[in-house]
Amino acid sequence: MHFPKLSPLQCRFTVSLAASVMVLCIYLFLWNPHFAYAAEIETTNSRLPAAVVLDDYALDLTDDLDDLDDDDLELDATQQNEQYTKRATGDVVTLGGSNVPGLLNIEAGNTTIWHFSNTSLWAPYANATPGLPSSIDDGDTGDSGTIYKRQAASPRLVYISVTTCLQPQWNGSTNQTTIPPQLTLYVSNSTSNKEPGPNGPVREQTAIRLNEGFANYSMNATTDIYMSVHAPDMPNNFTGIWNYEIAASIDNYYHGAHPDSPFLYLVDTDTHAALLVTNNLTEANPDDIVYQQWMNLTSPFTVFVQPTIDKSLDGMRNSYCGMTHASINNASSSVQSGMITRGLGHKPKEQFYIQELNGSTSYFGVLAMEGNSTKTGSGVVGGGGQVWQPVNFQTKADNNCALVFNLTFCHDVAYAVPSNPERYPDQPSLSAVYDSYAAGLYENFAKSLDQIPCNTTLSAQYSPAKNCDDCADAYKQWLCAVTMPRCEDFSSPLPWLQPRNMGQKPINSSSSVGSMPNPNMYMQLQDQMDQQYVPMTSAPSDSNAFRQTYGSVAASNSSRNPSIIVDKIAPGPYKEVKPCEDLCFSLVRSCPAALGFGCPDPGRGLEVDYGERSDDGQVTCSYLGAVYYLNAASGSGPSSLVFAVTIAAAVSLWILT
Numbered sequence: 001m002h003f004p005k006l007s008p009l010q011c012r013f014t015v016s017l018a019a020s021v022m023v024l025c026i027y028l029f030l031w032n033p034h035f036a037y038a039a040e041i042e043t044t045n046s047r048l049p050a051a052v053v054l055d056d057y058a059l060d061l062t063d064d065l066d067d068l069d070d071d072d073l074e075l076d077a078t079q080q081n082e083q084y085t086k087r088a089t090g091d092v093v094t095l096g097g098s099n100v101p102g103l104l105n106i107e108a109g110n111t112t113i114w115h116f117s118n119t120s121l122w123a124p125y126a127n128a129t130p131g132l133p134s135s136i137d138d139g140d141t142g143d144s145g146t147i148y149k150r151q152a153a154s155p156r157l158v159y160i161s162v163t164t165c166l167q168p169q170w171n172g173s174t175n176q177t178t179i180p181p182q183l184t185l186y187v188s189n190s191t192s193n194k195e196p197g198p199n200g201p202v203r204e205q206t207a208i209r210l211n212e213g214f215a216n217y218s219m220n221a222t223t224d225i226y227m228s229v230h231a232p233d234m235p236n237n238f239t240g241i242w243n244y245e246i247a248a249s250i251d252n253y254y255h256g257a258h259p260d261s262p263f264l265y266l267v268d269t270d271t272h273a274a275l276l277v278t279n280n281l282t283e284a285n286p287d288d289i290v291y292q293q294w295m296n297l298t299s300p301f302t303v304f305v306q307p308t309i310d311k312s313l314d315g316m317r318n319s320y321c322g323m324t325h326a327s328i329n330n331a332s333s334s335v336q337s338g339m340i341t342r343g344l345g346h347k348p349k350e351q352f353y354i355q356e357l358n359g360s361t362s363y364f365g366v367l368a369m370e371g372n373s374t375k376t377g378s379g380v381v382g383g384g385g386q387v388w389q390p391v392n393f394q395t396k397a398d399n400n401c402a403l404v405f406n407l408t409f410c411h412d413v414a415y416a417v418p419s420n421p422e423r424y425p426d427q428p429s430l431s432a433v434y435d436s437y438a439a440g441l442y443e444n445f446a447k448s449l450d451q452i453p454c455n456t457t458l459s460a461q462y463s464p465a466k467n468c469d470d471c472a473d474a475y476k477q478w479l480c481a482v483t484m485p486r487c488e489d490f491s492s493p494l495p496w497l498q499p500r501n502m503g504q505k506p507i508n509s510s511s512s513v514g515s516m517p518n519p520n521m522y523m524q525l526q527d528q529m530d531q532q533y534v535p536m537t538s539a540p541s542d543s544n545a546f547r548q549t550y551g552s553v554a555a556s557n558s559s560r561n562p563s564i565i566v567d568k569i570a571p572g573p574y575k576e577v578k579p580c581e582d583l584c585f586s587l588v589r590s591c592p593a594a595l596g597f598g599c600p601d602p603g604r605g606l607e608v609d610y611g612e613r614s615d616d617g618q619v620t621c622s623y624l625g626a627v628y629y630l631n632a633a634s635g636s637g638p639s640s641l642v643f644a645v646t647i648a649a650a651v652s653l654w655i656l657t
């Protein structure tokens, strides 16, 4: 379980703000736990550069927020005007040192010059810290926070990073059509250029436009470094200011962003929750100390989740600072996280169970690290946090698929199964029904397996390549996938889904939102029951397969385990992601022939019982450990959602009894 470390509410005004910005900032005060490190600027640099012109609104705000804030807001007017004057004459802000960020507001068209002093450059390196148990293989070499290479001698490598914490807001009369423009970082690479910026000498500076609110740059330096941050002109229909954090470090980047590293995957959703999981954090084996160290961690990462329709983060998706300020649904009490080993390879991963989501809604989730994962903020190498590539997902619409995980017997199961909130309102009660059913079937199987000479000498085994443990594994994999079908909305049009239980009345859930399926759909469904249904085009032409209707066959009008699903749970109509056919093939291959396992042939049931894996990245059938193959959030909205899939199961005729 992970709860964020909240820092006290802080917000300080260093710039004159229009009324609308005030409103925005009040909002930020109320919603965002860590507003700013403006304190760093003030304590480390007495010459506060930005103009502070408190107007009536600001004074009102000061009154309102007296209890939240400290005296920094109450700069008196003379002092402010003095600072204003200094700024106008081209003042420079000096960073407080290596790994000490500066945070400042900036208005459209303005440029602020930052100075990283020779003293800071040649200050002692930060003490080495243990770091994470191993560096994570996210396909990106620039991992921030870990101190891994430092030069002893001149010149010194300096890591510069900038992130946007706040950006102008859309105030057009229609829906937002564009994102606010990005800030630009200028770094002087010549001692004679002490005022880099849009008007500086092009050959003595480097310009880096922020990308989704983030830029990094490293350079070898021997003496003072001058940088600047420039805000573009305000485009039409936007209003407000930017606020950004800049840091220079001799140890490693203070801020990190890995926008090209998909490191977070969707496992599944239901109408109110989503289950996300990181990639393998290490490839080490359970005996390795690194493996144990990872498993000992409580929660090295965090996630931010935001509805895709909400544009407030667009333009800042690479900014941890921006996330903490604009993201409403971050790792708060609605997120439970922890280390798991479930899934392919059983390697350590972090799982996030995000609740309190709305149904039928597109979201994106961003994996992030708060500071260096154990400590955050000024003075910490990598203290500014890191973010990875966003992952898009959509919650389910119908109320009869529920996420289950953390099961005792089928402990690799983690996806939505057919459910009925009226009968089984919580996850433990629902998963217990399925889990004990599967465990019971397994017991019967184990008894049969006991009759087979397994643990004998190799020559007496039923197969030189497979032993009874392989058989038991394959059976369990198959059994769990088949007894716990992976459930999807009946309304989902995905072609590989198998409709099930069509004739059953939907759950009467007048009480709950997202009642399932909606009344109109049920009417349409009744009409469909008499229509021809040909799930297996390769069936023998003279067979019944071409004379079936949706209502007449069990494949569409019943479930895999009718005694459990139809009778006990009674979820109403749902669709199933069929289990992968290879689960069945593997079972047949791994187990002794004496057990009598077989898989249906094409045209004789295979198509309605099992699905095929696809090689285009979609998950079109269900297997334990499957994760949605999720594309990156494009930043342009929900249009690019790809729904891949999951798991399902078909208990078939040849289950051992």
Ligand SMILES: *[C@@H]1O[C@H](CO)[C@@H](O)[C@H](O)[C@H]1NC(C)=O
Pocket: 015, 050, 051, 087, 107, 109, 110
């Ligand atoms: C920003 O630029 C405007 C116009 O040049 C100037 O009046 C204002 O003082 C600047 N603001 C700051 C904070 O420097």
Ligand SMILES: *[C@@H]1O[C@H](CO)[C@@H](O)[C@H](O)[C@H]1NC(C)=O
Pocket: 118, 119, 122, 222, 223, 224
């Ligand atoms: C910068 O600091 C180094 C080491 O303290 C010193 O040798 C050098 O002279 C300084 N350079 C300048 C321009 O002050």
Ligand SMILES: *[C@@H]1O[C@H](CO)[C@@H](O)[C@H](O)[C@H]1NC(C)=O
Pocket: 129, 130, 131, 132, 372, 373, 374, 375, 379, 380, 381
């Ligand atoms: C994070 O930084 C703090 C302070 O520098 C250090 O004590 C801690 O070990 C670091 N954590 C990691 C995971 O490196």
Ligand SMILES: *[C@@H]1O[C@H](CO)[C@@H](O)[C@H](O)[C@H]1NC(C)=O
Pocket: 171, 172, 173, 174, 175, 236, 237
């Ligand atoms: C954006 O601004 C332009 C110029 O002021 C105006 O013509 C246009 O109607 C605005 N668009 C929206 C969507 O408000």
Ligand SMILES: *[C@@H]1O[C@H](CO)[C@@H](O)[C@H](O)[C@H]1NC(C)=O
Pocket: 174, 175, 309
């Ligand atoms: C504006 O967005 C809302 C939802 O946010 C949508 O319902 C509406 O159709 C949009 N309007 C236009 C003109 O795109």
Ligand SMILES: *[C@@H]1O[C@H](CO)[C@@H](O)[C@H](O)[C@H]1NC(C)=O
Pocket: 189, 190, 202, 203, 204, 205, 206, 207
């Ligand atoms: C500074 O950087 C610019 C742009 O990268 C480059 O063209 C120029 O040669 C560099 N100047 C020096 C003195 O390194």
Ligand SMILES: *[C@@H]1O[C@H](CO)[C@@H](O)[C@H](O)[C@H]1NC(C)=O
Pocket: 157, 218, 219, 220
């Ligand atoms: C800094 O200098 C080192 C050694 O001289 C070199 O390997 C490295 O590429 C340089 N880095 C940059 C960013 O210039």
Ligand SMILES: *[C@@H]1O[C@H](CO)[C@@H](O)[C@H](O)[C@H]1NC(C)=O
Pocket: 140, 141, 142, 143, 144, 211, 215, 216, 253, 255, 256, 257, 258, 259
């Ligand atoms: C620096 O930026 C590049 C490009 O955005 C990114 O690939 C790299 O991971 C960044 N480094 C860090 C430490 O964030």
Ligand SMILES: *[C@@H]1O[C@H](CO)[C@@H](O)[C@H](O)[C@H]1NC(C)=O
Pocket: 289, 292, 293, 296
């Ligand atoms: C994991 O934590 C336990 C209990 O705190 C400790 O005894 C053990 O040494 C730790 N293992 C590793 C590899 O750090």
Ligand SMILES: *[C@@H]1O[C@H](CO)[C@@H](O)[C@H](O)[C@H]1NC(C)=O
Pocket: 278, 279, 280, 283, 343, 344, 345, 346, 347
């Ligand atoms: C994790 O590791 C396993 C085994 O090494 C591998 O099969 C799997 O693809 C890896 N990645 C994920 C996301 O599970």
Ligand SMILES: *[C@@H]1O[C@H](CO)[C@@H](O)[C@H](O)[C@H]1NC(C)=O
Pocket: 336, 353, 406
């Ligand atoms: C999973 O089960 C473990 C113990 O069995 C429990 O500590 C943990 O909170 C459960 N996780 C969730 C998300 O329910």
Ligand SMILES: *[C@@H]1O[C@H](CO)[C@@H](O)[C@H](O)[C@H]1NC(C)=O
Pocket: 449, 454, 455, 468, 469, 472
């Ligand atoms: C085979 O023997 C091993 C160790 O003796 C035991 O752990 C395993 O459960 C046995 N397998 C079966 C299927 O009996």
